[in-house]
Amino acid sequence: MSDADPALRRRLAHRHHLIGWWGLLLFLSLGIVLETLHGFKVDFYLDPAHRNRRLLWTLAHAHGTLLSLMHVAFAAGLTHLGRWSERPLRLASFLLIDALALLPTGFFLGGLGHTEVDPAPGILLVPVGALLLLIGVAIVAWSATRRDVE
Amino acid sequence: MSAVLWTIGLLVAAGLILAPQVATIFGRRRGIWAGAGFAAVLVLAWTALDRSTTRSAPVDWAAVPSVASDSCAKCHADHFESWQRTYHRSMTREATPDNVKGDFANAAYEYQGLPTRFTRTGDTFQVETIDPGWAAELARAHGERDKVSAPRFATFKIDRLVGSHWIQECLHKLKNGTYIRMPVLYHIGEKRWIHTNGAFLAPDTDDFWQKSRNAKWNETCLFCHNTGPRKNLVRVPGQEDGFATQVAELGISCEACHGPGGEHVTRNQNPAHRFDLQLSRAGDSSIVNPLRLSVPRRDEICARCHAALVPKREMWDPIVARDPFIPGFELGRFNYFFTSEIEQGRLYAGGSKEDPPPRPGPTDGRFWGDGTPLTTALEYNGMALSACYQKGRGSLSCLSCHEMHGSDPNHMLKPEMRTNEACYQCHDSYRGSLAEHTKHAADSPGSLCYNCHMPRTVYSLLATHRSHRIESPTLEGSLGTGKPHACNLCHLDKSLGWTRDQLARWPNGRSEIKLSEHQERVAASVLNLLQGDARTRVVVAGAFEEPSAHRAAGTDWHGSFLTRALQDERYPAVRYLAHKSLRAVYGDAAAGPYDFLARPADRDRQARALRERFDARPVARPLPYLPLTPHGLPDDATLRRLRDRRIDPDLTINE
Numbered sequence: 109m110s111d112a113d114p115a116l117r118r119r120l121a122h123r124h125h126l127i128g129w130w131g132l133l134l135f136l137s138l139g140i141v142l143e144t145l146h147g148f149k150v151d152f153y154l155d156p157a158h159r160n161r162r163l164l165w166t167l168a169h170a171h172g173t174l175l176s177l178m179h180v181a182f183a184a185g186l187t188h189l190g191r192w193s194e195r196p197l198r199l200a201s202f203l204l205i206d207a208l209a210l211l212p213t214g215f216f217l218g219g220l221g222h223t224e225v226d227p228a229p230g231i232l233l234v235p236v237g238a239l240l241l242l243i244g245v246a247i248v249a250w251s252a253t254r255r256d257v258e
Numbered sequence: 259m260s261a262v263l264w265t266i267g268l269l270v271a272a273g274l275i276l277a278p279q280v281a282t283i284f285g286r287r288r289g290i291w292a293g294a295g296f297a298a299v300l301v302l303a304w305t306a307l308d309r310s311t312t313r314s315a316p317v318d319w320a321a322v323p324s325v326a327s328d329s330c331a332k333c334h335a336d337h338f339e340s341w342q343r344t345y346h347r348s349m350t351r352e353a354t355p356d357n358v359k360g361d362f363a364n365a366a367y368e369y370q371g372l373p374t375r376f377t378r379t380g381d382t383f384q385v386e387t388i389d390p391g392w393a394a395e396l397a398r399a400h401g402e403r404d405k406v407s408a409p410r411f412a413t414f415k416i417d418r419l420v421g422s423h424w425i426q427e428c429l430h431k432l433k434n435g436t437y438i439r440m441p442v443l444y445h446i447g448e449k450r451w452i453h454t455n456g457a458f459l460a461p462d463t464d465d466f467w468q469k470s471r472n473a474k475w476n477e478t479c480l481f482c483h484n485t486g487p488r489k490n491l492v493r494v495p496g497q498e499d500g501f502a503t504q505v506a507e508l509g510i511s512c513e514a515c516h517g518p519g520g521e522h523v524t525r526n527q528n529p530a531h532r533f534d535l536q537l538s539r540a541g542d543s544s545i546v547n548p549l550r551l552s553v554p555r556r557d558e559i560c561a562r563c564h565a566a567l568v569p570k571r572e573m574w575d576p577i578v579a580r581d582p583f584i585p586g587f588e589l590g591r592f593n594y595f596f597t598s599e600i601e602q603g604r605l606y607a608g609g610s611k612e613d614p615p616p617r618p619g620p621t622d623g624r625f626w627g628d629g630t631p632l633t634t635a636l637e638y639n640g641m642a643l644s645a646c647y648q649k650g651r652g653s654l655s656c657l658s659c660h661e662m663h664g665s666d667p668n669h670m671l672k673p674e675m676r677t678n679e680a681c682y683q684c685h686d687s688y689r690g691s692l693a694e695h696t697k698h699a700a701d702s703p704g705s706l707c708y709n710c711h712m713p714r715t716v717y718s719l720l721a722t723h724r725s726h727r728i729e730s731p732t733l734e735g736s737l738g739t740g741k742p743h744a745c746n747l748c749h750l751d752k753s754l755g756w757t758r759d760q761l762a763r764w765p766n767g768r769s770e771i772k773l774s775e776h777q778e779r780v781a782a783s784v785l786n787l788l789q790g791d792a793r794t795r796v797v798v799a800g801a802f803e804e805p806s807a808h809r810a811a812g813t814d815w816h817g818s819f820l821t822r823a824l825q826d827e828r829y830p831a832v833r834y835l836a837h838k839s840l841r842a843v844y845g846d847a848a849a850g851p852y853d854f855l856a857r858p859a860d861r862d863r864q865a866r867a868l869r870e871r872f873d874a875r876p877v878a879r880p881l882p883y884l885p886l887t888p889h890g891l892p893d894d895a896t897l898r899r900l901r902d903r904r905i906d907p908d909l910t911i912n913e
Contacts (some may be wrong), residue, residue, distance in 0.1 A: 157336055195283050202279040210272075225333040226532050232265060236272045236300070 120201050125184035131176030131208055138212075139169045157199040157224070164227055165221030172212035175241075179204060182248065191254040196247050203244030210237025265308075265533065266301050273297025308530035315543035316521050319584045323520030324486050324506035324513055333526065336510075340663040344670065346510035348422035349483045350475075355381050357419055359426045360444035360451065367442055367451040370401070370857055372409065372466055374442045376451070383416040385428060385440050393441075393466035401464030414440060418508075420479055422446070423667075424719040425457055429475050434500025435492065437475035441467050445720070456855045457720060457832035459623075459796055459911040475500040481581060482635065485511045487520070488580040504580075515559050515662065517546040517585045546585040553652040557638060558589035559852035560656045565638035566624060566631075567593040568605040597629050597639065598622055599912070620740070621791070623912040626715070628738035630727045633911050634792055636717040640726030646684070647728075653684055681707040697763060703748060703806030713744035714804070715797055718913040720834050722800035733758050733771050740794050746782035747801040751811040753883045754782045778898065781883040784819060787836075788900040792829045792909055799823065799832050802839030813843045815884060817872025818892050824865040826901070829855050833861075840868070 145153040151203060153162055182204060186192075210233045217230020273293040281289020304855045316322050327347075331338035341347055351357040362378040374387040389410035396601045399405040413429040418437055421427055429437040445452050454469035455462065465471075480487045486506025493499055506513055513519055522545035526532050535542050541550050548556045561567075562583055569576045575590045582592050594611055598618035598883040605611070618625035628631050631640045638656070641647050646654045659675040674680070682688065688695050698704025710731050714722040729735060731744035733754065745757040755778035762769035776785055786798040801807050802816055816839065823836045833854035840849040848871075876890030885896040 155340070197889055198283045199280070202283075206275060206279070223536055225337050225526075226529075229265065229268065229537060230534055232268050232533075233272070234271070240276075251500065 112194040112197045114187075116194060116197065117187050117192065120197065121183045121186040124186065124201065124204070125181045126211070127205060127208065128179030128181075128183060129174060131179060135169055135172030135176055138165075138172065142169055142198050143168065158222070160222040160224070161219040163227065164215045164222065164231070168212040168215035168219070171215060172208070175204075175208045175211060179208060190248070190251045190253050192241060196251060200244045200247040203240045203247070207237050207244060208243030210234070212243065213237075265304050265530070267694050269300040269304065270297045272300065280416075280841055289299075294322050301689045304530055307528060308534055311525050311528045311531040313543060314538075319517060320580075321581065321588075322518040323862070325519045325523050326507055327511040327513075329519065329523050330512045337663050340665075341512065344425040344510075344662070344667050346514075346662075349420065349510050350479065350508040351419050351422070352508070352835075353383050353416040353419050353428070357422070358383055358416075358514075359419075359422065359446050359447075360428065365451065369405075369442070369453040369455075369466070370464075374451070384413050385414045385416060385430075385442065385795055386411055387441060388412075388466045390467045390471065394471075397463070397465035397468070399464075412523060416440070418475065418482060420475065424721065425452075428569055432500075434498065435476070435497075435503060436493075436501055437503075439470045439473040439475065444669075451828075455854055456834065458913060459717060459792060459829060459831045459909075461792070461908055462830060462858075474501075476503045480505070481576070483510070484508055485514045487578065489577055491577045510563070514562075515548055515585055519545060521545075531605075548585065548657070551586055553655045555586055555588070556657065558587075559585045561589055561638035564635055564656075565589075565642075566596045566602065566636050568602055569593055571608065587796075595639070598625050600850050621907050621909040623793075623910050626741035626793075628741065630715065630717060630725060630729075630739070630741060632741070632797075633913050634716055634723055635913065637726040640716075641728070644726075644728035650684065657738075658683060678705075681711075697760075703809060706806075709748060709806055710744050713742075713747050714800065715741050715747070717793065717800070717831075717911055720831055722797055722835070730766075731761070732766075733761060733768070737771075737773075740791060742786055742790075742794060742797055742801070743782060746786075747798070748804070748807045748810040749799060750783040750798075750807050751781050751815070751881050751883055753778055753780055753785075755779070756883065757782070779883065780885060780900065781881075784884060784897075785900065786821070787823045788897060789904045791906060792832060793911065795823075795827070795832045796829065796911075799835035799839060803835065803842040808843065812879075812881075814875075814879070815877045815881060815886075816840065816843050817875065818869065818877075820893060821865055821869035821872055822897065824852070824854075825862065825869070828866040828906075 141249065142153070153165070214231055214233030215227075216239055217233065218227030220230065221228035262415075273296050275293075276296055277289050277293025279289070280292040283289075284292070303670045327338065348357070361378060362376045365376045367374045367376070368577075374385060377384050377386070389412040392407070392410040395406045412597070416428045417431040418429040419426055420429065420439075421443075424446060426446060428440040428443065430440065431437050439454070441454050442451050443454055443457055444450075444455070453466075454473075458469060460469065476489055480489055480503060484505040484507070486504075488504040490502040490504060491499055492502050506518070522542065525544050526542070541547055548559055551559075556566050567589070570592055574582050583589060594605050596605055597615050600616045600619055601612070602624075604616075616797050618627055619630060620627070623634075624631060624633055624636060625639075629639075629643060631637070641654070641656070644654070657696075659672060659680050660670050661672045662670060665672055669676075678688075678692070692705050693700045696705040697709070703709050708724060711728050712724045712726065713731070715725045716723040733743065736743075737742040737754075743754060743757055745760065746752060746754065749757070755773050758771050758773065759769060761767040779885070783798050783801065786794050790798065799820075802820060820836045820840050824833055827833045827836070837849065837852050837854055840852075843849075849868065852868060853861065856864065873891055877886060878890055885893040886899075887893050
């Protein structure tokens with residue numbers, strides 16, 4: 109299996125760098141919105157009947173922020189670390205982007221129309237996103253290990 | 259769109275996102291296969307999961323296992339928390355430090371010179387009190403201590419508690435499984451121990467254990483103060499009957515209103531099943547949601563404990579069988595409703611339901627003469643007698659005003675249901691013509707619908723409560739029933755004759771009703787306190803406490819009249835409420851000291867001192883219906899003449 113083209117690695121690193129920082133901006137903004145809802149004691153968010161919404165939106169904020177940081181870290185290491193083949197690299201890149209899109213969105217949609225018992229069906233995006241993230245991270249780990257072995 | 263389609267759509271969308279990505283890397287054909295395969299696996303797995311759980315109602319509800327309320331908390335945290343705040347939950351509990359309300363710090367209490375001591379050892383609570391056998395000896399000697407041996411005492415470990423709102427009873431478990439009630443209980447509001455004879459409406463007694471001798475929790479408290487009860491009487495030849503009593507849960511828990519939850523818990527561990535229910539908005543047939551029931555079935559859930567019932571022997575045997583009623587079932591299938599204690603006795607004896615049923619007798623402990631309930635836990639009977647219920651075609655139910663989750667635990671009323679908004683739900687036309695209808699100022703207590711249509715003619719646990727029979731306050735509905743008239747529970751200083759004349763101003767008012775001379779001329783409250791039986795007296799004594807009565811009748815005459823009522827009253831509960839009314843007007847310091855359960859000589863001395871104190875402040879305004887001397891003091895000669903005509907049978911209210 110041949111190594112990925114350095115130009116591709118740079119292009120993808122740039123993409124993940126952008127996605128990571130813009131993602132951080134988006135999800136930190138969500139955090140500020142949530143704090144504002146706390147500050148103004150908004151029933152829609154803080155009422156005990158909406159405890160599921162509070163949990164799910166907090167999870168959306170946390171997952172979005174951490175996954176954005178993961179993208180920044182991935183971008184930073186991509187040009188220097190690991191031994192990448194082209195297809196796994198492109199697949200891992202897609203999967204990490206999917207995870208960033210699906211996980212926070214799933215948590216957020218789950219909190220929109222939740223009941224006392226369960227989140228809204230949007231939450232189903234979460235296991236899908238989690239599965240894709242798991243595969244993506246596994247590919248990255250595998251590629252990082254290849255370098256270590258050699 | 260059904261839940262399955264919704265879910266399939268979502269997962270296919272995930273596949274569609276994935277497919278072009280895979281196609282970019284591995285080629286178009288592989289991308290399509292990978293995306294479609296990914297979506298297909300998810301859809302098939304989800305559909306299989308969804309189909310693995312049935313949606314039909316349990317065929318045999320009696321076979322559905324019970325679950326503890328903690329199981330419900332996992333999903334229904336809000337409902338669980340709101341239920342936890344209720345007094346339903348804490349109706350029966352084990353005697354743990356968290357649950358015990360009474361003072362067990364080596365506290366002492368004396369009733370009629372007989373001491374009881376309350377102690378605690380670690381997490382164990384004990385009551386050292388009069389031995390039941392010695393109490394029986396003393397009762398046979400009519401309370402004359404010099405005719406019996408020296409007092410004997412017994413110590414009882416407290417195992418279980420009943421009540422957490424008004425009073426808390428302490429129960430001791432015998433070796434044969436019987437839980438017996440201690441003769442002294444804790445009054446939570448007053449923060450003091452009181453003898454059981456003072457907690458329930460019953461005359462003074464020489465028998466220290468009278469109210470507790472046959473008070474077995476397994477018999478008297480079990481069915482309404484617990485969930486999923488099964489008495490399980492154990493008969494052993496030559497020994498007293500014992501019990502192997504079982505409950506699904508102590509207190510009134512989730513299953514009391516929602517039915518057994520085992521099937522519901524099992525089914526709803528499946529997320530696909532839950533989402534299917536959520537998206538289809540269909541009811542979950544594995545559990546009872548009272549709001550999805552018809553009004554009669556819904557109200558009968560409350561009626562199981564808030565109505566007068568006798569088990570139908572042909573349907574179930576309460577001695578050995580679990581209560582077969584499941585929320586949603588017709589309560590009348592398993593129980594007779596009774597409307598008088600005479601009827602209750604006949605039904606228990608195996609008699610059949612009579613039509614018309616026998617009317618309540620003059621000493622009925624549950625119903626006034628017209629069938630209106632006079633004690634709590636019969637609210638359904640009262641409501642069912644109301645025209646609002648009978649003609650309302652389902653627009654009135656218990657849940658019109660009450661709410662089991664999220665309401666104030668006191669009375670469990672929905673927001674605003676303490677106001678006229680309760681009645682405006684159906685009678686909105688009165689909103690704009692309230693004063694015209696009530697003939698009272700719109701902001702006066704006389705314009706609060708409850709005060710006239712649901713007056714406080716119900717007694718239990720040393721308090722008066724609102725009747726749940728919603729009725730027009732006609733004079734005919736009160737005369738001869740023992741039930742004080744609603745108008746005279748605020749207009750304490752007015753006679754029944756005055757009330758009749760006032761009611762004549764309303765449509766259907768009848769001015770020709772003949773009353774006795776005393777009913778015409780003497781304030782109904784005074785007449786009731788002097789001549790009524792204990793049921794009437796206790797309700798009227800409680801009325802003196804109400805701010806609405808203070809506003810309508812003034813309070814400057816209460817002291818002299820109520821202290822006279824204290825002096826010659828043989829029912830502790832009446833004394834308690836009369837004195838509580840004094841405290842409400844004058845404050846604890848000015849109205850004390852007085853102990854409604856003290857020895858007769860001590861009580862008399864205390865009441866005499868109070869009387870002298872209040873007689874020093876004679877009434878200085880004309881009150882034409884009160885028997886007053888020219889000096890503004892009660893006319894004792896007239897009061898005595900009226901009092902001599904009192905018919906005062908021994909009776910007890912069976913709360």
